[in-house]
Amino acid sequence: MLGVGVGPDGLDGGGRLPGGTADAVPMAPLREQDREALAVLLSVNGLGPLTLGRLVDRLGSPAAILETAAGIGGRDALVEGSRAAEGEWRAIPLALADAIVTAAADRAKLLDQVTGSGLRVVARGDAEYPPRLNAIDIPPPALFVRGSLLSLTVARVVAVVGTRRPSPAGRRIASRIAAALSRAGATVVSGLAIGIDGAAHAACVSEGVPTVAFIGGGHARLFPRAHDRLADAIVDGGGAVVSEYAPMVEPSKGTFPQRNRLISGSSDGVVVVEAGARSGALVTASWALEQGRECFIVPGSIDAPTSDGCNGFLRDWHGLARIVSGVPQLLDDLGLAAAAGLPAPLGSNATRRQTAVGKEVAVRSTVELPSAKAVLSGRDPAQLAVAEALVHGAVTVDELVAVTRLSVGAVLGALTRLEASGLARPIHGRYEPVGPLAAADPRAA
Amino acid sequence: MLATLLSATLVALDGRVIRVEVDVAPGLPGFTIVGLGDASIREARERVRGALRNAGFVHPPRRITVNLAPADVPKTGSAADLAIAIGILIGSEQFTPRAGRAALIGEVSLGGEIRPVPGLLPMVAALARRSVRRVIVPADGADEARLVDGLEVVPAATLVEAVDALRSRRRAAPTRPARVELAPAAAASAGRPGPALAPPLPPPDLADVRGQVEARRALEVALAGGHGLLMIGPPGTGKTMLARTIPKLLPPLSDADSLSATIVASASGEGPIHALVRTPPFRAPHHTSSYAAIVGGGPRLAPGEVTRADNGVLFLDELAEFSRDVLEALRQPLEDGRVSIVRAAGAVTLPARFQLVAATNPCPCGHAGEDDRCICGESVPARYVGRISGPLRDRIDVWVTLARIRAAVMFDDAEPESSDVVGARIAAARALQQARPGGKLNSRIGSRGLRAVARLRPVTRDRLSELADAERLSGRGTERLLRVARTVADLAGADAVEVEHLEEAARWRPPSSRPVMALAV
Numbered sequence: 001m002l003g004v005g006v007g008p009d010g011l012d013g014g015g016r017l018p019g020g021t022a023d024a025v026p027m028a029p030l031r032e033q034d035r036e037a038l039a040v041l042l043s044v045n046g047l048g049p050l051t052l053g054r055l056v057d058r059l060g061s062p063a064a065i066l067e068t069a070a071g072i073g074g075r076d077a078l079v080e081g082s083r084a085a086e087g088e089w090r091a092i093p094l095a096l097a098d099a100i101v102t103a104a105a106d107r108a109k110l111l112d113q114v115t116g117s118g119l120r121v122v123a124r125g126d127a128e129y130p131p132r133l134n135a136i137d138i139p140p141p142a143l144f145v146r147g148s149l150l151s152l153t154v155a156r157v158v159a160v161v162g163t164r165r166p167s168p169a170g171r172r173i174a175s176r177i178a179a180a181l182s183r184a185g186a187t188v189v190s191g192l193a194i195g196i197d198g199a200a201h202a203a204c205v206s207e208g209v210p211t212v213a214f215i216g217g218g219h220a221r222l223f224p225r226a227h228d229r230l231a232d233a234i235v236d237g238g239g240a241v242v243s244e245y246a247p248m249v250e251p252s253k254g255t256f257p258q259r260n261r262l263i264s265g266s267s268d269g270v271v272v273v274e275a276g277a278r279s280g281a282l283v284t285a286s287w288a289l290e291q292g293r294e295c296f297i298v299p300g301s302i303d304a305p306t307s308d309g310c311n312g313f314l315r316d317w318h319g320l321a322r323i324v325s326g327v328p329q330l331l332d333d334l335g336l337a338a339a340a341g342l343p344a345p346l347g348s349n350a351t352r353r354q355t356a357v358g359k360e361v362a363v364r365s366t367v368e369l370p371s372a373k374a375v376l377s378g379r380d381p382a383q384l385a386v387a388e389a390l391v392h393g394a395v396t397v398d399e400l401v402a403v404t405r406l407s408v409g410a411v412l413g414a415l416t417r418l419e420a421s422g423l424a425r426p427i428h429g430r431y432e433p434v435g436p437l438a439a440a441d442p443r444a445a
Numbered sequence: 446m447l448a449t450l451l452s453a454t455l456v457a458l459d460g461r462v463i464r465v466e467v468d469v470a471p472g473l474p475g476f477t478i479v480g481l482g483d484a485s486i487r488e489a490r491e492r493v494r495g496a497l498r499n500a501g502f503v504h505p506p507r508r509i510t511v512n513l514a515p516a517d518v519p520k521t522g523s524a525a526d527l528a529i530a531i532g533i534l535i536g537s538e539q540f541t542p543r544a545g546r547a548a549l550i551g552e553v554s555l556g557g558e559i560r561p562v563p564g565l566l567p568m569v570a571a572l573a574r575r576s577v578r579r580v581i582v583p584a585d586g587a588d589e590a591r592l593v594d595g596l597e598v599v600p601a602a603t604l605v606e607a608v609d610a611l612r613s614r615r616r617a618a619p620t621r622p623a624r625v626e627l628a629p630a631a632a633a634s635a636g637r638p639g640p641a642l643a644p645p646l647p648p649p650d651l652a653d654v655r656g657q658v659e660a661r662r663a664l665e666v667a668l669a670g671g672h673g674l675l676m677i678g679p680p681g682t683g684k685t686m687l688a689r690t691i692p693k694l695l696p697p698l699s700d701a702d703s704l705s706a707t708i709v710a711s712a713s714g715e716g717p718i719h720a721l722v723r724t725p726p727f728r729a730p731h732h733t734s735s736y737a738a739i740v741g742g743g744p745r746l747a748p749g750e751v752t753r754a755d756n757g758v759l760f761l762d763e764l765a766e767f768s769r770d771v772l773e774a775l776r777q778p779l780e781d782g783r784v785s786i787v788r789a790a791g792a793v794t795l796p797a798r799f800q801l802v803a804a805t806n807p808c809p810c811g812h813a814g815e816d817d818r819c820i821c822g823e824s825v826p827a828r829y830v831g832r833i834s835g836p837l838r839d840r841i842d843v844w845v846t847l848a849r850i851r852a853a854v855m856f857d858d859a860e861p862e863s864s865d866v867v868g869a870r871i872a873a874a875r876a877l878q879q880a881r882p883g884g885k886l887n888s889r890i891g892s893r894g895l896r897a898v899a900r901l902r903p904v905t906r907d908r909l910s911e912l913a914d915a916e917r918l919s920g921r922g923t924e925r926l927l928r929v930a931r932t933v934a935d936l937a938g939a940d941a942v943e944v945e946h947l948e949e950a951a952r953w954r955p956p957s958s959r960p961v962m963a964l965a966v
Binding site: 164165194224225226305395396397398399401408409410412413414415416417420426427428429430 | 656657658659661662677678682807813814815818819823824826846847848850851911912915916933937945948949951952956
């Protein structure tokens with residue numbers, strides 16, 4: 001476990017789930033009664049993946065655990081059954097055994113909560129279970145899924161995460177990275193939090209591609225509520241909202257870091273856009289390194305509090321964490337050189353791109369993000385001028401007026417038209433591009 | 446002997462003529478005042494006793510009974526002091542007044558000086574209505590009393606001067622007993638014009654406000670149409686400073702409004718007043734102010750801040766920190782332009798046609814939207830502004846959010862428009878509105894009137910319904926949009942509301958009514 005954050009093993013002493021590591025052995029298809037039993041057992045408070053795995057090992061199957069619990073003297077049978085012959089494991093506590101017995105009795109109600117909220121239980125061994133998750137230390141025995149996990153089986157899955165309080169620039173960068181990844185055929189996963197996570201998901205939705213959100217609590221306790229509509233849009237767009245927790249589990253301080261291991265674990269690489277010194281996004285980055293995934297950090301000014309965590313992480317893990325020097329460069333580093341469906345260009349086809357210092361670098365990526373002008377085609381000049389300024393980082397009406405040289409009234413009117421078509425929005429007295437405009441490339445002509 | 450004189454008392458903003466009957470009879474020495482007087486009237490006994498003695502008169506060792514009539518009007522304050530003192534002098538035959546109806550208003554000091562009282566103007570006006578021909582008032586209040594036509598105002602600085610003004614023939618002033626003055630002059634002449642201890646800061650000019658063009662424009666639009674304005678923003682972004690420029694931006698009051706503003710100022714004890722109040726009042730009560738301080742009331746039925754802001758602006762800084770009761774109480778005045786105060790003794794209705802201007806932080810810590818500085822939870826900012834209740838938010842037409850400006854804007858060379866320039870535009874826009882039938886400001890026109898003055902062309906009407914649909918505006922929200930757009934058009938001198946005016950006005954909607962056009966927060 002790396003230095004930052006909380007491990008997945010807050011439940012137990014850091015041991016690996018027996019047989020739970022990246023083995024290539026195909027798992028036996030899951031029986032329907034085991035799937036239901038898993039859904040019931042995961043609702044038990046205190047029964048995490050480790051203990052559950054151990055009980056399954058001892059008693060044979062999830063369904064067998066429930067049968068034991070429902071039988072006569074179920075509690076004692078569970079305790080006895082959980083004791084290993086060699087004494088390697090201690091027996092489960094009585095309170096936990098009681099809770100399992102209660103859950104077994106409430107089986108019908110608990111299953112109703114799952115099916116009633118339109119959730120599916122995708123367990124290990126199911127074809128839909130995200131393949132990359134099988135390779136992490138403690139894979140969740142089952143996932144509660146709204147939507148489809150199909151998009152996690154594509155060639156590249158990339159997590160885009162960051163602070164819940166980003167700067168306007170950070171938001172735009174997250175949107176651009178997510179849009180570019182989508183255009184290159186990768187699936188973006190994130191955590192549905194406000195801020196960077198939300199911007200990344202929203203960019204995928206506006207590109208019309210599936211994206212997957214791992215949430216840190218039960219589905220019935222979706223947090224933040226402000227993202228209810230975003231969650232719906234993700235599901236409607238062919239993506240999924242996923243939780244390893246039963247529907248009624250309250251999100252808490254401990255569930256979010258644990259959830260973070262799924263964000264990194266289901267991806268090939270994690271991109272951290274902005275993170276303050278104690279941001280949970282750094283936990284996800286640490287998980288990525290732990291799980292042997294690529295870790296990309298967008299650097300920021302050393303004066304920017306929203307980038308303290310990013311810069312600190314780059315310093316602490318130099319050599320392991322990689323720097324994001326631009327969106328095309330990131331795509332190159334992820335092996336996403338071409339737009340989806342196009343053949344990867346040969347090295348000789350690499351385009352020359354000018355860096356800020358005038359040096360030319362070879363970038364193979366052919367993925368292009370549109371310019372503000374392209375997004376705004378056919379709109380009036382005032383809107384175009386204001387949109388250009390927004391994409392270039394103007395945020396207040398003061399700045400928009402100064403940059404566009406339009407009157408205050410004209411700028412305000414243009415903002416109204418942009419907002420009405422979902423291209424800009426006010427937030428705390430500042431304005432920012434949203435939707436397709438958020439992903440516009442400020443350097444594109 | 447019985448002496449009967451006229452004086453007046455103040456009931457809220459109204460003067461009431463009262464008859465002061467003083468009977469000085471033989472018997473055990475005593476001094477009784479009857480007639481529904483409050484504590485300050487009962488204390489008049491002590492003031493009058495001292496004043497008579499120290500002015501060189503005799504406080505007669507007889508049985509003195511003062512009756513204040515009519516008995517059913519509650520009398521408050523010290524305005525009857527002078528009449529009581531003079532009544533005793535007449536009743537004890539220390540001088541003989543000449544014939545003719547004269548009234549007396551004033552508080553007496555222990556030294557025999559006559560001090561100004563709150564509400565002199567409405568009290569004198571009440572006397573004039575009752576055909577009183579002559580009134581003796583405190584010397585400091587002479588200018589104020591002379592604002593009333595139709596009666597002779599006689600200023601008197603001391604009891605002796607008052608006696609001289611009333612007596613039938615002149616005689617030498619009585620010798621005054623020796624006394625020692627230790628109090629500094631300024632304190633002794635409390636209420637007289639002189640250096641105030643904490644002079645109010647002069648209002649800043651709009652040219653002193655850097656950046657914040659959006660908020661400046663919102664302020665201009667709000668003042669031009671009399672719309673309620675709420676500024677939301679972190680501390681130090683200029684909300685309060687912008688609000689403090691308001692007195693310089695508003696046009697002077699009309700004659701009728703000016704008279705009523707002067708009466709309110711007089712009754713609120715802002716005197717002595719030397720001329721009609723022409724500047725629209727700007728009241729900025731603190732958020733810890735009590736219900737009675739804002740609405741009015743108390744034993745004296747004193748006008749509250751809503752009444753003192755009549756014809757002007759009521760500025761509530763830190764709006765979300767005001768108590769719920771106080772904010773709820775603003776409902777009636779915002780809707781009817783007046784406020785009713787109901788007491789056990791009866792009810793009065795006071796004018797309260799103020800324009801509401803308010804400011805609030807976006808969240809309890811004040812730093813929402815400022816990178817990592819906000820320490821509030823994610824949903825706290827929305828809840829904080831959400832504390833402003835529905836009826837109140839319905840009366841606020843113009844909402845604007847301010848963000849901290851960058852230092853570059855703060856110190857650039859561009860000279861912002863001055864209050865004179867913006868004030869002229871506001872005055873012109875108001876003149877346009879007042880020239881229309883009814884002469885009401887846009888914020889006060891009814892729905893039908895609004896449709897008439899908007900003069901929407903079909904294309905503008907279509908755009909209005911598009912905007913309303915896109916923003917999912919309620920009927921009230923759409924009307925508010927059109928109302929503000931009418932003011933934007935007035936500022937532009939346009940006859941009809943055009944699309945551009947609608948689109949600018951659409952920026953001043955409450956943030957909460959904004960559906961999440963973008964998916965992600």
